[in-house]
Amino acid sequence: MSLRHALLGMLAYEPSSGYDLKKRFDGDLGEYAWHAPHTRIYPELAKLADEGLIEVAGEGARGRRTYAVTDAGRAELRRWLFTPQDEGPARNVQVLRLFLLSALEPDDARQLLRMHADDSDREAHKLSEIVAALDADATPGEPPQFGRVAAEFGLRMHRARRDWARWALDRMG
Amino acid sequence: MSLRHALLGMLAYEPSSGYDLKKRFDGDLGEYAWHAPHTRIYPELAKLADEGLIEVAGEGARGRRTYAVTDAGRAELRRWLFTPQDEGPARNVQVLRLFLLSALEPDDARQLLRMHADDSDREAHKLSEIVAALDADATPGEPPQFGRVAAEFGLRMHRARRDWARWALDRMG
DNA sequence: CATCGCATGTAATAGGTTACATGATTAT
DNA sequence: ATAATCATGTAACCTATTACATGCGATG
Structure with missing residues (x-):
């Protein structure tokens, strides 16, 4: 289960409320990496708090609760990130489609x-933009911008898929 | 939900029993594309049969039921394969890990x-073997070997990931 | 006749989606 | 005032995992 680690990671980056996290899931993170609706976020936060991996760092208007990771949470996040991917069971629609060809x-x-091929090409162009x-917004000499690094990952994946599809077509004659 | 389409696809390739399908999921297909335990396969087969997408094509020893796709099932499979990926919500542990960096x-x-980088390099070598x-086993002029094509996909993906990680390291100094 | 592989199933639990609901604050 | 957005929640349902269970048939 990766949702808890997604939450831990985001809270490790900065303390946030469930609502803040929900918005992040609605953005880039949710589109490319991992998605969760608010109805899963809130119970999971409660569970994490229960286990002492996060804690309520403040309360605001409209019942807003801001959570922050505890030391135990930070340790768990590190442990997970450094555990070589057990990956769990395969769940890859793209590859499945290949097998079904x-x-x-x-x-x-x-x-x-x-x-x-066309699809990946389109995605690759979207990402290259x-x-x-x-890159245009970046100030030189800045510390690593991880959004940039993740986008590069997506870009390279789509290009590889496009090139693969072309290779396969070529091979089939 | 892709399990039903995985099953449809495998049955379109050749009629099989739940047990046969289970074994395929335990092999390459399950390792790289999509996995399902037998406890999900059997109920899903029952549902597909109920909807008329597959049918019992024969019964054998030990209660064995061999299923085959119907015309409706074949049509549904084609429809799904040709529907440009709605993809559903993102669920990509690898990319999540990148975001959490x-x-x-x-x-x-x-x-x-x-x-x-090391991980992908190792996987890439495994796949290139x-x-x-x-390729050594292949007889020239054969019709497309899809296992080969899927393996090439995996190979290129891992190489792209490896090169990306090296690029990112380089960029971080 | 014992054991292994074939072949299917039930039940408990956990994880995830969708629809519905509600109240508080800010902006117009 | 009114609408939009903030902020959280319940409930019903579906999908997935894990553990447990059972009986038949072939092989030695």
Whole structure:
């Protein structure tokens, strides 16, 4: 279960309320990395607090509770991040689709590969624009900008997928 | 939910029993693409049969039921494969870990990136050996071997991740 | 006749989604 | 005033994991 670690990580970065975290899940983080609705966030925060991994750091208007990680929480986050990926069971729709290509007629398979290639190409362009915008805003000599680093990851993944699909098409003749 | 489509796809490839499918999930498919335990396979097969997407094509010893896709099932599979990925909510542990790098001290982040790089390098080597073995066995002029194509995908993904991690390390100084 | 693999199932629990609900504050 | 947004919650339902269970058939 990664939700708890996503929450720990975000709280380690800065103390936040459930509502703050929900907004982050609605943004980049939720789009590319991990998503959760508020109905899962709040109970999980309660559980984490119960286990002493986070604590209420302040209360605000409208019942707002700001949480912060405890030392135990920070240790758990580090432990998780440094545990070489057990990965759990595979859940990769993209790769699944590849495996299922073999259930299709060759013509259908080719058409699908072309779709994959186009799709990745579009995503790669989208990301390269994001990357360019981030680079334009960056002040030189700054400490590592992790959004930039994650975007680069996505960019490279999509390019690799595009190139792979083209390679496969080429190979099928 | 992709399990139903995984099952449809495998049955479209060849009629099988729940037990046969379970074994496929325990192999390559389950390791790289999608995993499911038998306790999810059987109920899902029952549901698919109920909806008329598959049907019992034969019964064997020990209560064995062999299922085959119906025309409706084949149509649903095609529809799904050709629907440009709605993808559903993000669930990507790897990318999540990247986002959470920002919650760590720079030294820790560097160390983790090095772990990522080494990890991917190891996986890439593993896959390149598999690919080499597949290529050695291949008879030239054969129709597309999809296992080979899927392996190539994995290989390229790992290489891209490795190169990305090295790029990130380089960028952090 | 014992053991292993085949073949399917139930039950308990946990994790995740969707719909519905509510009250407080800020902005217009 | 009124609407928008902040902020949290309940309940019903579905999906997934894990542990436990059972009986048949082939092999030695």
